[in-house]
Amino acid sequence: MTTQESSNHGMLAEYSTTASIYHACEKVRDAGYTRWDAHTPFPVHGLDAAMGLSRSKLPWFVLFCGLSGASLAFALQWWTSVVAQPLVIAGKPLFSWQAFVPVTFEVGVLFAAFGAVFGMLAMNGLPQLYHSVFHSERFSRASDDRFFISIESTDPNYDETKTRALLEEAGADHVEFIAH
Amino acid sequence: MANVFPQWTNSLPKLVVGALLIGGTVAVFAVTYWFSPEYTDVGYTPKQPVPFSHKVHAGDLGLDCRYCHNSVETSSTAAIPPAATCMNCHRSVKADSKALAPIRAAAAGGDPVRWVRVHMLPDYAFFDHSVHVGAGVGCATCHGRIDQMEEVAQHTALSMNWCLDCHRHPEAVLRPRSEITNMDHDPAQSPFDRAAAGLRTVDPPEHCSGCHR
Amino acid sequence: MFGLSSLSNTGRKPDTTGSKPMEATNAHLDPVDGRTPLVIGGHDFHSITEIVARPVEQGMPRGWYIIFGIALCLLSLLLVSIGWLVWEGVGVWGLNNPVAWGWAIVSFVFWVGIGHAGTLISAILYLFRQRWRTGVNRAAEAMTIFAVVCALMFPTIHVGRIWLLYWVFPIPNQMDVWPNFRSPLLWDVFAVTIYGTVSILFWFTGLIPDLATMRDRAKTLTRKRVYGFFAMGWRGSNRHWHNYEVAYMILAGLATPLVLSVHTIVSFDFAVSQLPGWHTTIFPPYFVAGAIFSGFAMVLTLMVICRTAFKMENLLTNRHFENMAKIVLTTGSIVGYAYAMEFFIAWYSGNPYESFAFVNRAFGPYAWAYWIMVSCNVLSPQIFWFRKARQNLTVIFIVSIFVNIGMWFERFVITVTSLANDFLPSAWDYFHPSFWDISTLLGSFGLFFTLFCLFVRYLPMVAIAEVKCVLPESNPHHQPTEG
Numbered sequence: 076m077t078t079q080e081s082s083n084h085g086m087l088a089e090y091s092t093t094a095s096i097y098h099a100c101e102k103v104r105d106a107g108y109t110r111w112d113a114h115t116p117f118p119v120h121g122l123d124a125a126m127g128l129s130r131s132k133l134p135w136f137v138l139f140c141g142l143s144g145a146s147l148a149f150a151l152q153w154w155t156s157v158v159a160q161p162l163v164i165a166g167k168p169l170f171s172w173q174a175f176v177p178v179t180f181e182v183g184v185l186f187a188a189f190g191a192v193f194g195m196l197a198m199n200g201l202p203q204l205y206h207s208v209f210h211s212e213r214f215s216r217a218s219d220d221r222f223f224i225s226i227e228s229t230d231p232n233y234d235e236t237k238t239r240a241l242l243e244e245a246g247a248d249h250v251e252f253i254a255h
Numbered sequence: 256m257a258n259v260f261p262q263w264t265n266s267l268p269k270l271v272v273g274a275l276l277i278g279g280t281v282a283v284f285a286v287t288y289w290f291s292p293e294y295t296d297v298g299y300t301p302k303q304p305v306p307f308s309h310k311v312h313a314g315d316l317g318l319d320c321r322y323c324h325n326s327v328e329t330s331s332t333a334a335i336p337p338a339a340t341c342m343n344c345h346r347s348v349k350a351d352s353k354a355l356a357p358i359r360a361a362a363a364g365g366d367p368v369r370w371v372r373v374h375m376l377p378d379y380a381f382f383d384h385s386v387h388v389g390a391g392v393g394c395a396t397c398h399g400r401i402d403q404m405e406e407v408a409q410h411t412a413l414s415m416n417w418c419l420d421c422h423r424h425p426e427a428v429l430r431p432r433s434e435i436t437n438m439d440h441d442p443a444q445s446p447f448d449r450a451a452a453g454l455r456t457v458d459p460p461e462h463c464s465g466c467h468r
Numbered sequence: 469m470f471g472l473s474s475l476s477n478t479g480r481k482p483d484t485t486g487s488k489p490m491e492a493t494n495a496h497l498d499p500v501d502g503r504t505p506l507v508i509g510g511h512d513f514h515s516i517t518e519i520v521a522r523p524v525e526q527g528m529p530r531g532w533y534i535i536f537g538i539a540l541c542l543l544s545l546l547l548v549s550i551g552w553l554v555w556e557g558v559g560v561w562g563l564n565n566p567v568a569w570g571w572a573i574v575s576f577v578f579w580v581g582i583g584h585a586g587t588l589i590s591a592i593l594y595l596f597r598q599r600w601r602t603g604v605n606r607a608a609e610a611m612t613i614f615a616v617v618c619a620l621m622f623p624t625i626h627v628g629r630i631w632l633l634y635w636v637f638p639i640p641n642q643m644d645v646w647p648n649f650r651s652p653l654l655w656d657v658f659a660v661t662i663y664g665t666v667s668i669l670f671w672f673t674g675l676i677p678d679l680a681t682m683r684d685r686a687k688t689l690t691r692k693r694v695y696g697f698f699a700m701g702w703r704g705s706n707r708h709w710h711n712y713e714v715a716y717m718i719l720a721g722l723a724t725p726l727v728l729s730v731h732t733i734v735s736f737d738f739a740v741s742q743l744p745g746w747h748t749t750i751f752p753p754y755f756v757a758g759a760i761f762s763g764f765a766m767v768l769t770l771m772v773i774c775r776t777a778f779k780m781e782n783l784l785t786n787r788h789f790e791n792m793a794k795i796v797l798t799t800g801s802i803v804g805y806a807y808a809m810e811f812f813i814a815w816y817s818g819n820p821y822e823s824f825a826f827v828n829r830a831f832g833p834y835a836w837a838y839w840i841m842v843s844c845n846v847l848s849p850q851i852f853w854f855r856k857a858r859q860n861l862t863v864i865f866i867v868s869i870f871v872n873i874g875m876w877f878e879r880f881v882i883t884v885t886s887l888a889n890d891f892l893p894s895a896w897d898y899f900h901p902s903f904w905d906i907s908t909l910l911g912s913f914g915l916f917f918t919l920f921c922l923f924v925r926y927l928p929m930v931a932i933a934e935v936k937c938v939l940p941e942s943n944p945h946h947q948p949t950e951g
Contacts, residue, residue, distance in 0.1 A: 097944035100706075113706040116513060117677070117933040120943055123710050131714040151638055155646040160416060161423075163462055167650050177655040177733050184722050185662045191722070192669045195715035199708040202268045202700035204260035209703070215684040217704045218677065220513035259683070259692045260701075287640040416644035 081228035099245035144186025542914020579619035585763020586612030591723035745886035800849035844874025
């Protein structure tokens with residue numbers, strides 16, 4: 076069952092309300108599937124828990140980026156003002172840390188923003204312009220008003236009959252195979 | 256719905272990020288090197304209208320710098336000599352040389368020779384030769400071994416930070432007044448103690464108005 | 469602005485003025501906050517997509533071409549003005565001694581200020597869980613980016629030798645010189661460019677799901693490819709939404725201090741100097757309040773036009789406009805308070821130069837500019853105390869134009885009066901703008917409106933995915949009360 080190469084990429088089920096996708100996700104999660112996903116046109120409240128997803132690691136990465144940016148900016152200002160080009164300007168001290176605050180703060184915010192956006196893209200594996208799920212004609216409604224669950228054939232629990240039954244029991248309007 | 260993009264496009268993002276990282280690093284190094292005054296200005300050797308050789312005149316013949324650049328001790332500019340100075344010798348030495356024709360024409364009352372300026376500071380930076388010469392900065396410190404140059408080339412960066420480096424510790428480059436035009440004198444080899452010689456201390460400005468006035 | 473969520477609307481009949489003549493099946497109150505619904509007219513997820521995507525897919529109304537044409541003309545005027553400026557030098561402007569800062573910095577502060585409203589709507593209202601922001605945040609963020617582009621243009625061209633502009637950045641250069649980090653002019657460089665960058669990142673992140681929508685609806689391969697490229701292959705995966713929502717929240721949290729800090733740093737351009745009228749600690753909060761004030765006025769101007777032109781009455785409802793009008797009233801009153809406080813401190817300080825500076829503003833050679841500023845900024849928004857005025861789009865449009873005029877004059881009054889009549893009477897002089905000062909300012913409006921016209925033409929001007937989230941049906945635990 077799991078050792079043979081499946082002829083398709085997986086299965087795609089379509090749901091028409093947020094309530095049905097929510098409960099369907101809970102069922103799929105409880106059935107022990109791991110290589111699956113839900114597709115919604117907007118973030119559905121509580122769906123992360125319904126899928127059993129753990130907390131995102133992104134905030135730590137953003138914190139790291141922000142602190143690095145701020146340190147880098149402060150170090151740059153210190154080095155240029157104290158070491159490379161010590162000029163007494165308007166009687167201010169060489170190490171004017173108070174004057175260094177605006178740039179330090181702004182660069183910290185910049186690096187944190189880079190971390191948030193590019194970190195999020197990296198964690199999501201985006202850009203990923205090609206994906207098997209786009210082969211489905213009905214899937215174009217995933218960005219409009221329908222909700223989908225896709226289960227990949229590489230999942231250990233994947234079985235063409237049993238998986239289909241589970242998805243239909245959960246209230247799917249339509250279930251189809253996804254080509255590779 | 257069919258995929259709009261072929262499958263190989265999935266490998267593009269990593270390639271682009273890699274290229275950007277490498278490209279970015281290369282760009283930083285390139286700018287640091289190619290934008291530095293050491294690269295852009297040092298070695299500048301413009302073609303002059305008359306092939307005047309400092310090596311022959313200041314080197315082999317031993318002419319002192321001040322014979323031609325006569326205002327360097329009293330004025331902010333070092334002065335390019337008029338054609339009359341050249342004619343002091345050249346009315347008899349190589350009097351018919353074709354290369355010296357522009358000099359003779361200028362001395363006879365025509366247009367001055369259009370020498371191409373080598374050492375150029377921007378207008379907003381003030382520089383005074385006499386102050387530097389008076390403090391004990393030798394010609395070769397900023398202009399290099401002119402007496403060995405067939406054509407004059409810019410030897411040092413003459414950038415703001417280059418000037419400031421010296422202004423911050425002038426003792427390292429100063430020499431006695433008697434050695435100002437001595438090209439062979441090396442202040443690194445023979446450091447000069449002004450205090451011991453009874454001379455005033457040198458206090459070059461490091462504030463903005465020192466040069467931006 | 470901070471007390472808005474406590475201004476209760478419960479019990480009032482839902483206001484369906486201006487909605488499409490459709491059966492209002494959402495006529496019940498919004499179940500989350502018990503107030504008038506944010507989407508009226510009985511819409512579902514699909515019809516929201518249709519309303520927003522329709523103008524982009526089916527072409528623009530005739531008015532768009534007229535406005536775009538005028539904007540392009542003004543943009544050409546801008547390019548000519550910049551070209552002439554670069555060729556001849558900064559002398560083509562009307563600057564003199566002592567008024568060495570003129571229209572360029574006034575327009576710079578004007579445009580940067582306008583940009584702040586977009587970030588406030590996107591970020592600060594998000595953190596305050598003001599769900600009404602979803603109707604306007606996409607267009608407001610776009611407005612921010614275009615305003616920052618217009619703003620950054622001014623310091624770029626005013627330096628004279630534009631080809632040496634890279635000297636402001638801390639990278640090695642030919643003179644081996646580093647920028648001066650103790651100067652607010654340099655802090656501005658960092659603050660405004662970083663603000664522009666973060667705004668673009670925030671706006672683009674929000675756009676990704678909507679670009680996927682446009683991609684999936686596109687009829688031609690080129691459109692599919694272009695939208696698809698920028699949508700980055702977004703497929704609505706909840707694993708992606710999981711990280712995406714975190715990133716969005718973080719960006720909102722990062723952009724919030726930017727709203728406050730960027731215009732504070734801009735105010736430091738003036739506040740760190742010694743001139744009477746400039747050297748005052750009120751400037752940071754005064755400038756920030758003024759920025760939000762002028763920015764919301766610009767958002768109102770744009771949204772009144774877009775709502776009617778693109779038939780978005782069901783998404784840009786009276787509730788949206790009323791809330792924005794209240795913000796304009798609040799910030800306008802703060803600005804008025806700041807004017808009064810400046811006068812009070814000028815008198816209370818006993819400093820003759822300080823008191824002269826303010827009396828001179830009101831009664832000196834620039835009194836005409838001062839009173840335009842006061843009537844436009846302090847008097848005109850007071851009409852928003854009246855509910856009828858807050859709900860009348862014509863009144864809103866007119867007041868928003870007046871506010872923007874007034875806010876330009878505020879920066880003009882601050883900059884020019886303090887310079888023209890400073891400590892030493894023998895140095896006093898009057899500033900006249902030259903033709904090129906005026907043409908550059910007008911041209912900057914051309915740049916702004918060209919970019920905005922292109923935006924509404926090619927991109928969804930309402931955040932489709934976010935608006936869907938404010939429908940009651942988006943909540944999986946929602947119990948429909950009527951069939």
